[in-house]
Amino acid sequence: MIVLSLMCFLSFGNYFCYDNPAALHNEIIADLDLNEATYMQLYAWYSWPNVILCFFGGFLLDRVLGVRLGSIVFSLFVLSGQLVFALGATLEKMWLMDGRLIFGIGGESLAVAQNTYAVLWFKEKELNLVVWFFSYHIIFQGSTVNMNIMGPVYGWVKQGIKSDRTLGISLFIAAITCVFSLGCALVLAYLDKRAERMLERKKDENEEVVKFTDVKHFSFQLWMVFCVCVGYYVAVFPFIGLGKSLFLYCLQTLISSPSIVYILSAPCSPVLGFLVDRLGYNIFWVILAVLSTLSSHGLLAFTFLNPWVAMCIMGVSYSLLACALWPMVAFLVPQHQLATAYGFMQSIQNLGLAVISLL
Helix, strand or coil: CHHHHHHCCCCCCHHHHHHHHHHCHHHHHHHHCCCCHHHHHHHHHHHCCHHHHHHHHHHHHHHHHHHHHHHHHHHHHHHHHHHHHHHHHHHCCCHHHHHHHHHHHHHHHHHHHHHHHHHHHCCCCCHHHHHHHHHHHHHHHHHHHHHHHHHHHHHHHHHCCCCCCCCHHHHHHHHHCHHHHHHHHHHHHHHHHHHHHHCCCCCCCCCCCHHHHHHHHCHHHHHHHHHHHHCCCCCCCHHHHHHHHHHCCCCHHHHHCCCCCHCCCCHHHHHHHHHHHHHCCCCHHHHHHHHHHHHHHHHHHCCCCCCCHHHHHHHHHHHHHHHHHHHHHHHHCCHHHHHHHHHHHHHHHHHHHHHHCCC
């Protein structure tokens, strides 16, 4: 349970700070005098480097750094990026927002490291329920907490400190979560090293070595998983990022509707993970999740229903897709290629997110 908890919180800081721009949408635009197009570049700067770096991050985890050192290095990138981002907001210098780029270098590669840890520690039926959903619903609670407390934190700083650097100070406070995740990476690395020694979990000398050229040998089924991944997430993440500008009719709805997608992952995760484990048929659940998400967008676009209905459907569908889709990679590639495959999957996902952020 200790290892599982550390694994769950390994990316908590990353997910908490990733959506800082969404939680502080109005404040960032007002304090830095930005327009919507420039604001969305904060997400594009996160995604563009990961079009390439996620793949290299997976390769480094498999071939050079290993998952223990890699998770620590990438956690440091996340922390450094958030600090630079906060400094840019403090000094009101837009070029220092390149901290989002540094943050992105570590963020997505850290997610690859987390996925690799999951497969190393949990096998077969445990993978969907115990790891993928308990870990994913915990880390996405980072986004949920961020969406609901960063606004009040900003208000508290503005009222209590009465400084014109309110935005920067608020972002520095958010960086505390990155320090917490770095601590999890350090402890997890120690426990994994200890387990390797005690359980004599050694690498097979005859095991194949991962190569860049392995990508061209990925199966057609794996490429289809990649396509589903990018197609689905570009329909969800940018939508949540712009949620505050979409729900303007009621303050409470404005604050809570976008975050309901993440909030629902907590109760839905164990239930849906258990369901997929018991019944199998991952492809069926992926198709169901995609169609349900499509219907939620249709409800928002073409009906006058309360947005909560559509967002709740999207939240459940989002959890179901993550449960069924991400573990499929472990079933389609050999273990020595896992980090590379997950890295490539993250790279394609970020390519889609970067392009959509500019549209």
